Each structure stands twice: as C-alpha cells, then as structure tokens.
Amino acid sequence: MxxxxxxxxxxxxxxxxxxxxxxxxxxxxxxxxxxxxxxxxxxxxxxxxxxxxxxxxxxxxxxxxxxxxxxxxxxxxxxxxxxxxxxxxxxxxxxxxxxxxxxxxxxxxxxxxxxxxxxxxxxxxxxxxxxxxxxxxxxxxxxxxxxxxxxxxxxxxxxxxxxxxxxxxxxxxxxxxxxxxxxxxxxxxxxxxxxxxxxxxxxxxxxxxxxxxxSALQARRYHSDADILKVQEWLDTHYSDPVTLSSLASLSGLTERSLIRRFKAATGDSPTGYLQVLRIESARQHLENSRLTVEEVTRLVGYEDVSSFSRLFRKHTGLSPGAYRARFGR
Known part of the structure; x- marks a missing residue:
C-alpha cells in the first residue's frame, strides 16, 4: 500500500x-x-x-x-x-x-x-x-x-x-x-x-x-517601456478596429521591426498575438453577459469570418464559443 x-x-x-x-x-x-x-x-x-x-x-x-x-x-x-x-x-x-x-x-x-x-x-x-x-x-x-x-x-x-x-x-x-x-x-x-x-x-x-x-487576460504591463505602453493603451480601446502593424509602428514612433522586438521583450507576445488576446477577452465577456449571437460577437470584436474566429477562440480557451457560453453564460 x-x-x-x-x-x-x-x-x-x-x-x-x-x-x-x-x-x-x-x-x-x-x-x-x-x-x-x-x-x-x-x-x-x-x-x-x-x-x-x-x-x-x-x-x-x-x-x-x-x-x-x-x-x-x-x-x-x-x-x-x-x-x-x-x-x-x-x-x-x-x-x-x-x-x-x-x-x-x-x-x-x-x-x-x-x-x-x-x-x-x-x-x-x-x-x-x-x-x-x-x-x-x-x-x-x-x-x-x-x-x-x-x-x-x-x-x-x-x-x-x-x-x-x-x-x-x-x-x-x-x-x-x-x-x-x-x-x-x-x-x-x-x-x-x-x-x-x-x-x-x-x-x-x-x-x-x-x-x-x-483564465482572464493578464495585464502584461509590469514593464517600463513607455512606447509599448502607449501602444497597449491604444489597443485597449481600439481592438475592434482594423489594425495594421504599420499603424501601430507610426503610433509608437518605431520601425515595424523595432516595434515587434520591443513588444515581445516587454510583454512576452507579438503585437498581433496581444491584439488577439484582447479580442478574445472581449468576446468572452459578451458571451458571458449578453444574448448576442456568436455572429454578432464575432463582428463586435473585430472579425468578419465566424469560422476563423471560432477556431481562434477555441485555441485560446479550449472551448468553442457556444460551449463557452453554455458553461459560463449568466
């Protein structure tokens, strides 16, 4: 024994x-x-x-x-x-x-x-x-x-x-x-x-x-890179808008290459990956607290294709949007 x-x-x-x-x-x-x-x-x-x-x-x-x-x-x-x-x-x-x-x-x-x-x-x-x-x-x-x-x-x-x-x-x-x-x-x-x-x-x-x-979105702001913090703050309120790497580089005053390198060093993620996390976190909140359809949530957080969004959502949460709402929806 x-x-x-x-x-x-x-x-x-x-x-x-x-x-x-x-x-x-x-x-x-x-x-x-x-x-x-x-x-x-x-x-x-x-x-x-x-x-x-x-x-x-x-x-x-x-x-x-x-x-x-x-x-x-x-x-x-x-x-x-x-x-x-x-x-x-x-x-x-x-x-x-x-x-x-x-x-x-x-x-x-x-x-x-x-x-x-x-x-x-x-x-x-x-x-x-x-x-x-x-x-x-x-x-x-x-x-x-x-x-x-x-x-x-x-x-x-x-x-x-x-x-x-x-x-x-x-x-x-x-x-x-x-x-x-x-x-x-x-x-x-x-x-x-x-x-x-x-x-x-x-x-x-x-x-x-x-x-x-x-899990919930980790803030990833324990760094002190002011240029990257500026980009993060902008993304917090514009995550559902069309976002390009060049527009983020212009906002930060950095080249695209420098932005990617410094963003990764500061947050552990790429600008694109960080944007995905923001969008998925917003989608989770809508699925938990609203009666919006998955199609409506998809467009609301900045995506057009429901199938692509559903695959991305499952990748981050381990559940499909429908299964997530069934488990955590109020």
Missing part, C-alpha cells in the same frame, strides 16, 4: 489538504460501498508539518498533523509527496519556510519517471523555490503565472495546462485542480479502473485538461 504524504504549513488552503486526503483514502472504498462490495483501500495518508504540530490554514482552521517531515530523512520510493495550495501571500510563505525548502530540495536529484512529488496550484512556488522544477514543465494558477515566470525563468511554465507531468514531478493548476491531480495520481499508482470508479463516486469530471477557459 502506497503512502501519500501531504506537507502542511501555515497559510495553506485547507480544502487542498483535506480534499486530497479524502480522495486517496476513499480510492477503492467508496465505489465498493456503493455497490455492496468489500472495500479495498490502495493508499494510506499522513499530514506532516515541520514540528509535528497542527498547521493553521488560511481559512482559520487548524488541522492536526501525523508527525514531522524532519523525521523523514530521505525520499522513500514508496511515498508520494504532495504540496498543497498556498493560500497566504506567496512571498511570506516562501520566506517563512526555509527548512521546508531545504527538505524539498532532495527531490532535485531524483531521476525516474515514477511521480514522486506533486504540487497543487500555487504550491508549485515552493517546489520551484527549492529548485525541483528547474528545467521542467510545470503549471500553477493562471492568475499567478506572470509572477511565477518573473521569479522562476528557468522553469518551463505551461499556465494553460491543468496538469503537467515531467519525470517524477507533477503539478496541477488552479485552486480546486487537486481533484484532477488526485484522480490522475490514483490512476498512475492504482490503475485506470480504480481512478474511473473514484471519479464517478465523487462525481468528478475527469476529462478536463486545460484551465484556459477559467
């Missing part, structure tokens, strides 16, 4: 601790009980903190620990370690846990394809600060992706992905993605059938693969 170790710390998100424990404890149990069969548990769980005392979560709840991670001197090949979501200010939690970062650094030297350590949401900041994610693909909550990229440029961040797996490290995206992470890890360690039964018993949609439908 595999041991799942959840690392507790002050300021963690309580549901990302208790929910994960529930999932692993009930794998092979809930489905069997529903069908009147003998339960067959596959995992044991434990919550470890630095001192072995309870951790106080961001919602004010204190959760009792089963021991201290300081007593676990080496990585046990039969263990699966999970870092829950950081609910408190991220910089504060990183600064308050230097010994935990040192303990986590032991996972930098693991070299196999069996998932041994995983993080949920902003818990990825702890793994990255400990150097565990260097040179690896990872994901975190889409709202903190810019902060993550700035702090950890050596990590290959995939903010649209709901779950990433790179070697022995797995990461999940937004706050409640521990559902998806838990079901995935159950499948890896107990088999696909157990994972399917667990998802059905907990009524979890196990088919999600992207957090793009939930």
């Amino acid at each position: 595999k041991t799942v170790t959840i690392i507790g710390f002050n300021g963690a998100l309580a549901s990302a601790i208790t929910g994960v424990i529930d999932l692993f404890r009930m794998a092979g149990v809930t489905w069997a009980r529903v069908h009147g069969e003998p339960p067959q548990p596959y995992f044991r769980t434990r919550l470890l903190t630095e001192t072995g005392e309870a951790c106080r979560c961001i919602n004010g709840l204190s959760i009792g620990a089963d021991g201290s991670w300081r007593d676990v001197a080496a990585v046990d090949s039969n263990d699966l370690v999970i870092i829950p979501t950081i609910g408190a200010p991220i910089d504060q939690v990183l600064a308050d846990n230097p010994k935990l970062l040192t303990w986590l650094s032991q996972f930098r030297s693991v070299n196999d394809d069996q998932v041994r350590i995983a993080s949920n949401c902003t818990g990825a900041f702890l793994l990255a600060e400990a150097g565990v994610l260097n040179g690896r693909q990872a994901t975190t909550h889409w709202g903190f992706s810019n902060q993550f990229r700035q702090r950890f440029p050596e990590v290959d961040l995939q903010p649209d992905r709901l779950v990433t797996v790179d070697g022995h490290v797995a990461c999940a995206g937004g706050g409640m993605a521990w559902w998806d992470l838990g079901v995935y890890l159950v499948e890896r360690h107990a088999g696909a059938q157990v994972a399917r039964e667990l998802a059905k018993a907990f009524v979890i949609d196990a088919g999600r693969s992207s957090q793009a439908p939930y």
